[in-house]
Structures are given as C-alpha cells and as structure tokens.
Amino acid sequence: MEMVNLIIDHKPVVVRKGSTVLEAASGIGIDIPTLCYMKLDDMNIENKPGGCRVCVVEVKGRRNLAPACCTEASEGMEISTHTIRVVNARRTVVELILSDHPAECLICAKSGNCDLQNMANHLGIRKIHYQGEHSVYREDTSPAIIREINKCIMCRRCETMCNDVQTIGVLSAVNRGFQAVVSPAFEMNLDHSVCTYCGQCVAVCPTGALTEVDETGAVIRALSDPSKTVIVQTAPAVRAALGEEFGMPAGTLVTGKMVAALRRLGFDYVFDTDFAADLTILEEGTELLNRLSAFMAGDQQVKLPILTSCCPAWVKFFEHHFPELKDIPSTARSPQQMFGSIAKTYFADKIGVKRENLVVVSIMPCLAKKYESSRPEFSVNGNPDVDFALSTRELAHLINLSNIDFKSLQNEDFDAPMGESTGAGVIFGTTGGVIEAAVRTAYEIFTGKQLPRLDFEELRGMDGLRKATIDFNGTPINIGIAHGLGNARKLLEEIQAGTSEFHAIEIMSCPGGCIGGGGQPYHHGDSEILKKRQRAIYSEDQNKTIRKSHENPYITKLYEEFLGAPLSEKSHHLLHTKYFDRS
Amino acid sequence: MPGIKLSEKAIGLIKTICSDFGNQGSELINVLHQVQGKLGYLPAEVQEVIAKELNISVAKVYGVVTFYSFFTMIPMGEHPISICMGTACYVRGAEQVLSEFKRQLKVEVGQSTPDGKFSLNCLRCVGACGLAPVVLVGEKVFGRVSPQMVKTIIAEYKEVGASEVKSA
Numbered sequence: 001m002e003m004v005n006l007i008i009d010h011k012p013v014v015v016r017k018g019s020t021v022l023e024a025a026s027g028i029g030i031d032i033p034t035l036c037y038m039k040l041d042d043m044n045i046e047n048k049p050g051g052c053r054v055c056v057v058e059v060k061g062r063r064n065l066a067p068a069c070c071t072e073a074s075e076g077m078e079i080s081t082h083t084i085r086v087v088n089a090r091r092t093v094v095e096l097i098l099s100d101h102p103a104e105c106l107i108c109a110k111s112g113n114c115d116l117q118n119m120a121n122h123l124g125i126r127k128i129h130y131q132g133e134h135s136v137y138r139e140d141t142s143p144a145i146i147r148e149i150n151k152c153i154m155c156r157r158c159e160t161m162c163n164d165v166q167t168i169g170v171l172s173a174v175n176r177g178f179q180a181v182v183s184p185a186f187e188m189n190l191d192h193s194v195c196t197y198c199g200q201c202v203a204v205c206p207t208g209a210l211t212e213v214d215e216t217g218a219v220i221r222a223l224s225d226p227s228k229t230v231i232v233q234t235a236p237a238v239r240a241a242l243g244e245e246f247g248m249p250a251g252t253l254v255t256g257k258m259v260a261a262l263r264r265l266g267f268d269y270v271f272d273t274d275f276a277a278d279l280t281i282l283e284e285g286t287e288l289l290n291r292l293s294a295f296m297a298g299d300q301q302v303k304l305p306i307l308t309s310c311c312p313a314w315v316k317f318f319e320h321h322f323p324e325l326k327d328i329p330s331t332a333r334s335p336q337q338m339f340g341s342i343a344k345t346y347f348a349d350k351i352g353v354k355r356e357n358l359v360v361v362s363i364m365p366c367l368a369k370k371y372e373s374s375r376p377e378f379s380v381n382g383n384p385d386v387d388f389a390l391s392t393r394e395l396a397h398l399i400n401l402s403n404i405d406f407k408s409l410q411n412e413d414f415d416a417p418m419g420e421s422t423g424a425g426v427i428f429g430t431t432g433g434v435i436e437a438a439v440r441t442a443y444e445i446f447t448g449k450q451l452p453r454l455d456f457e458e459l460r461g462m463d464g465l466r467k468a469t470i471d472f473n474g475t476p477i478n479i480g481i482a483h484g485l486g487n488a489r490k491l492l493e494e495i496q497a498g499t500s501e502f503h504a505i506e507i508m509s510c511p512g513g514c515i516g517g518g519g520q521p522y523h524h525g526d527s528e529i530l531k532k533r534q535r536a537i538y539s540e541d542q543n544k545t546i547r548k549s550h551e552n553p554y555i556t557k558l559y560e561e562f563l564g565a566p567l568s569e570k571s572h573h574l575l576h577t578k579y580f581d582r583s
Numbered sequence: 584m585p586g587i588k589l590s591e592k593a594i595g596l597i598k599t600i601c602s603d604f605g606n607q608g609s610e611l612i613n614v615l616h617q618v619q620g621k622l623g624y625l626p627a628e629v630q631e632v633i634a635k636e637l638n639i640s641v642a643k644v645y646g647v648v649t650f651y652s653f654f655t656m657i658p659m660g661e662h663p664i665s666i667c668m669g670t671a672c673y674v675r676g677a678e679q680v681l682s683e684f685k686r687q688l689k690v691e692v693g694q695s696t697p698d699g700k701f702s703l704n705c706l707r708c709v710g711a712c713g714l715a716p717v718v719l720v721g722e723k724v725f726g727r728v729s730p731q732m733v734k735t736i737i738a739e740y741k742e743v744g745a746s747e748v749k750s751a
Contacts, residue, residue: 163640163643168640169639169640169641169642169643170640170642171642172640172642172643172645172646173646174642174645174646174649174650175649175650176649176650176651176652183642184642185627185630185640185641185642185644185645186627186630186641186645
C-alpha cells in the first residue's frame with residue numbers, strides 16, 4: 001500500500017495514498033469541524049460534496065483555502081487547521097448559511113440536535129453580519145415525514161441516503177443558485193412520490209429541514225380522555241436506544257425504565273411489540289415451512305425464496321419497484337399491525353372495551369410505521385388497528401414533557417398477556433434478527449427435534465449483504481440477509497433473473513435494521529452507536545428464559561383461545577395482508 | 584402539472600436517442616439536448632421516459648433540466664425568440680428590445696403566444712458581442728437590433744412555417 005507523509009498542525013502524519021486531509025487529521029486526533037460531510041464507516045456510506053466549506057484548512061503554498069473533506073493528502077503537504085484565516089473563513093461561511101436560515105431555533109423540532117446550531121455555537125457566532133433575502137419554500141407534509149425546505153442548507157446528505165444507500169431516488173437537488181432545493185421530481189409532494197418513508201433522510205438531516213410528523217399531541221389528548229382505554233406497544237429496537245435521549249451511553253438497555261415511564265404517562269396497559277413478533281414468527285415460519293415442504297415435494301408453482309414482510313418501507317419499496325414479485329414476500333402483517341389487530345379484537349373483548357374506545361399507540365424506531373398504520377387495509381370501518389405510531393424520539397419528548405425523571409425510574413415489567421415475549425421477539429430489532437428468530441422456530445417444527453444451539457452467529461453482523469446455510473437436520477436451508485434498500489434491490493434482481501440461491505430472505509430497509517431506524521435518537525454519523533445498540537439487543541435475548549417464539553405460553557394461549565392455529569382462517573383475516581402494484 | 588399523453592412515435596424517438604447514447608446515465612445532458620431539439624421541450628412525461636431508459640431517477644433528470652437554463656419544460660413556439668442579455672447586449676439596449684417584443688407579442692419571458700407561433704426567452708451571450716444587441720429567432724441571428732426593428736422581425740416569421748425560414 002502506497003503511503004504519503006504530510007504535516008498537520010506541526011505534527012507529522014503518514015496516511016494511505018488517497019486519504020483526505022480530513023481523514024489524515026482525524027487519525028492523529030485533530031478534529032476539523034464539518035457540516036455537510038457525513039461518513040458511516042461500517043456501511044461504506046460517505047457524503048462529501050464539499051459544499052458547505054466549513055472544513056476549510058490552509059495548505060502551505062496554495063493560494064486559497066482547501067476543503068479538508070475532499071482534498072486528497074499528498075506528499076510533503078503542510079496543513080494548518082486553525083489559523084486566524086481559517087477560523088475567520090469558517091465563521092464567515094456559517095454566518096452566510098445562517099443569513100438564509102430561519103432563526104426559529106427556539107421552536108424548531110431539531111433544536112438541541114441540530115448540527116448547524118451546534119456549529120454556530122462551536123464557532124461562537126453571536127451576530128449575523130450579512131442581511132439579505134431569505135429563500136422561501138412551501139412546507140410539504142406526508143403521513144410520516146415533513147419537509148421544511150426553508151431550513152435546508154444543501155448538505156445533500158439526504159440525497160446520498162435516498163439515492164446511493166436506499167436507491168429510491170426520490171430526492172435530488174433541483175433548480176439552481178438561490179432557488180436550489182432538494183426535492184422530489186417536478187417538486188411534487190412526498191406522498192405523491194415513490195418515497196418509502198424509511199426516514200433515513202430524516203436520520204441524517206443536519207437541520208430541521210426534514211423531521212417526522214409529530215403525533216405526541218394527539219396521544220396526550222387520548223391519554224386525558226376518560227372515555228378511552230389507551231394501550232401501548234414498544235418495538236424491540238426502542239429499548240436499546242431510548243436511554244441515549246436521556247444522556248445514557250449508547251447500548252444501555254432501558255426496557256424496565258421504559259415500561260415504568262409509559263405507566264407514569266398514563267397508559268392503561270403497557271405491552272410489547274415483541275409479543276407480536278413471536279406471533280409473526282409462528283405465522284411467517286409456518287408459511288415458510290409450507291412453501292418449503294411443497295417445494296421439496298416437487299411443486300413447481302411454489303414461490304421461493306420467501307421474503308420477510310415486517311418492514312413497512314421495504315413493503316412500499318417492492319410495491320413500487322418490483323410489483324411483479326409481490327407474491328413472493330410473506331403475507332404476514334408486521335408485528336406492529338398484528339399487535340393492533342389482536343388488541344382491537346381479542347384483547348378488547350377480554351377487557352370488555354369497544355373497539356372505538358380502545359386506542360392503540362405504538363412506540364417505533366421507525367417513521368414508515370406511521371405510514372403503515374395509516375394504510376386503509378389496516379383499519380375496520382375507518383377505525384385503524386394502530387391509532388398512533390410514535391418514534392423513539394417522540395416518546396423521549398413525551399417523557400420530558402411529563403416531568404418524569406427517566407434515569408431514576410425503577411424497572412417495571414410489561415403487562416400480561418400481550419407484554420410477554422421471548423428472546424426471539426427481541427432480536428427483531430436488528431438486521432439478521434427476524435430470520436434468526438424464524439430459524440429457531442422453523443427448525444424445531446420442521447425437524448421435530450430440539451435445536452442443539454440458539455445463537456446463530458453466522459446470521460449476525462453488520463455487512464449489508466450476508467448469507468448462510470443452516471442445516472435443518474440434513475436439509476440445507478439457504479438464507480440471505482439484506483439491510484439498506486440498495487442491498488435489498490440486489491437480492492430482488494437476482495430473484496427476477498432466476499439466479500437466487502435462497503430459500504428465505506430477510507430484508508430491513510434501514511442500515512443496521514430497526515436499531516438504525518429513521519425514528520431513533522440521532523446518531524450524527526457515528527456507526528459505533530449502531531453496533532452498541534445491536535449488542536444490547538442480543539444481550540436482552542441472552543437474558544431471556546424463553547428464547548424461541550413457539551414456546552411463548554401467551555402465544556400458545558392466544559391460539560387456543562382465539563386464533564386456532566397458524567394460517568387458520570381467523571389468522572388469515574387478522575394477521576395477514578396483501579400487497580398492491582404501485583408502479 | 585397538466586398531464587400530456589406522449590404518442591408512440593414520440594416515445595420511440597426518445598428511446599432511439601437514449602440508445603444512441605448507449606442508455607448511459609452519464610450521457611443525460613446529451614440525451615436531453617437531442618430530445619429537446621426534436622420535441623421542442625421536455626415535459627414531465629418525457630423526463631420519465633428518459634429516466635427509465637437511462638436507469639436513473641426522475642428526480643435526477645428533473646434536477647438537470649431545472650439546473651440548465653437551456654432546457655425548458657414549457658413548449659417553445661414554432662419560432663423561439665431569444666434575446667441576449669449578456670453584458671454587451673444589455674448595455675447596448677437589449678432590455679428595450681425585450682420590452683418591445685413583450686409588447687408586440689403580448690407574452691412574458693418564458694411564455695408562448697396563444698397561436699404557438701412565437702415563444703420569448705432570454706439567454707446569456709451567444710459570442711457575437713460585436714453585433715450587440717443580438718436576437719435569435721430559431722437558429723437565425725439578428726444583429727444590432729433596435730426596438731424599431733422588432734415589428735419587421737416578427738412580420739418576417741408571421742406567415743411562414745419553420746422549415747421555410749430555416750432553408751432561406
């Protein structure tokens with residue numbers, strides 16, 4: 001490997017040829033401030049348009065300042081990262097950005113989490129010396145995401161996520177100069193576009209230009225309405241990240257505190273989406289086994305591989321881009337929707353509350369779940385199975401708003417019956433988890449034998465595309481895993497071309513799976529945070545006494561009392577769905 | 584946006600142009616240039632076909648169309664009139680010439696006359712500053728244009744079709 005020697009702030013540094021000045025500096029602990037730049041190491045995601053010019057440095061012998069993020073380190077270079085000239089230039093650049101930015105920090109949804117606000121603070125900007133015209137653009141609201149383009153600083157991180165990572169291509173820079181904005185084609189609204197609402201644009205937006213639809217107000221109203229019974233479900237990935245919103249280190253599991261906080265907020269029952277994840281495994285796993293058995297018996301019509309269907313952004317993705325494959329994914333609804341459906345039938349009956357008076361709130365790491373809950377097929381006579389889907393961040397706001405001292409809460413347990421879950425339900429929150437949970441159950445049903453081990457390390461990890469073969473007692477089952485829709489697209493193209501080697505494929509839209517969802521606490525480009533959340537999820541699984549979905553006693557009871565068996569007529573009606581051609 | 588239905592012929596034409604450029608996304612600007620040359624403008628439906636053929640997102644195509652002032656999503660007139668607003672033309676009175684065109688044709692910049700004969704646009708420098716102010720009608724260049732000449736220029740095109748003037 002060819003190396004180059006350079007000097008940064010009087011310190012010698014040796015880096016691989018091709019490295020940028022920014023990388024070279026960070027290697028020796030010099031932190032050059034950046035704004036538009038973004039790098040998620042483990043996922044090969046990098047955004048360096050060199051647009052904001054905040055990272056400028058002085059290069060000896062060069063007339064003008066150089067942007068560190070996109071200037072290649074070369075032999076003998078002498079760099080200064082904080083001379084008076086550099087600092088003044090940085091301040092000017094940020095003041096110019098602020099001169100066309102609404103000064104709404106006091107009431108902005110991103111306040112406290114805004115990279116631009118932090119940068120202005122970091123540079124000590126107390127006055128904006130440039131006054132001029134402000135660019136104005138209409139606000140665009142969709143079921144999940146709000147675009148307030150007046151606050152856009154054209155860093156184009158969202159464009160990188162939407163085009164390079166997710167390959168959706170909804171967002172692009174359009175128009176020119178002062179009129180330039182990031183927008184869908186023909187400046188249409190997001191809800192007219194092929195947006196999947198994965199929320200990765202929101203997850204990386206440095207300002208308040210892209211935020212989620214805030215439904216906390218509606219939830220507060222429901223909680224204070226005495227005629228309503230309000231229940232809540234929490235997705236697996238939430239417990240591995242919520243603590244970050246209260247200053248706890250990334251990867252802290254806060255399951256018990258989260259349950260306690262939800263009770264303080266006034267929810268009548270605190271349940272767990274993990275329960276519904278176990279239910280999903282029984283439905284989806286049975287579907288997999290049926291298809292596999294038919295395939296092995298020589299049925300040419302059977303559709304393989306089977307694809308998971310828990311992720312609403314992924315569902316919308318294939319409905320838009322691969323409608324001809326819409327018979328391939330499992331028909332099982334997502335855990336959120338299975339929960340809602342069972343809550344408003346089985347559970348409502350059990351507690352003697354009318355459907356209209358039962359409000360189901362879900363806490364999700366996801367923005368697409370807001371859209372999913374609004375899909376018309378998931379409501380009965382206009383009453384949705386899930387009334388409100390809040391993000392992890394929205395839950396944190398609710399907790400703060402209610403004067404709950406989260407860190408000092410004592411751990412509490414979920415309520416029965418829909419709060420009981422297994423380790424298999426918990427790992428739904430990370431890439432590889434759904435398929436591992438499915439394997440644990442499918443293996444035992446298929447072979448009639450007990451699994452010799454429960455941890456399938458070969459299915460875990462952070463690589464965007466993974467594959468493994470699991471030995472089902474002599475029958476090899478090929479499993480594919482993709483996270484990030486760009487990776488999913490590759491597997492779908494293989495299926496289209498007829499070259500797919502897999503029996504089952506798990507797909508999650510967000511890098512890392514739900515732990516990296518668009519509704520999670522902002523990671524500000526630090527992919528270590530995702531790995532810590534992933535470890536937290538696996539440790540919760542380890543600590544569970546029951547780690548296989550089909551051994552969840554409350555699921556067994558649900559089938560006995562209500563559903564009959566997996567894929568029964570009642571299950572089909574309540575727990576399965578169909579997909580639409582949206583091309 | 585009012586939807587239009589592209590004819591099979593127009594779709595075929597766009598596909599041919601795309602394939603002439605190897606259906607390469609990197610050839611987008613060339614493809615847009617050629618397609619606009621043939622169809623006169625680049626409405627949404629045309630951009631959608633191009634995006635599909637080049638396997639790039641419609642948003643990207645729209646981004647390029649809206650970035651370059653040369654590309655237009657509004658149908659141009661049979662005789663597109665462009666007034667140069669470059670520095671030399673401007674100081675020699677291009678603005679008065681433009682005003683006169685607006686007055687005579689009763690359209691604003693970027694619009695076409697209701698009969699579809701003329702459209703009015705501005706451009707920046709055609710490299711004939713010695714002839715300032717310069718007006719282009721189709722591909723024909725008129726130099727040292729004064730507001731008084733506007734009426735004559737319009738009259739020259741009023742009754743004839745595009746092909747006749749081009750060959751003249």
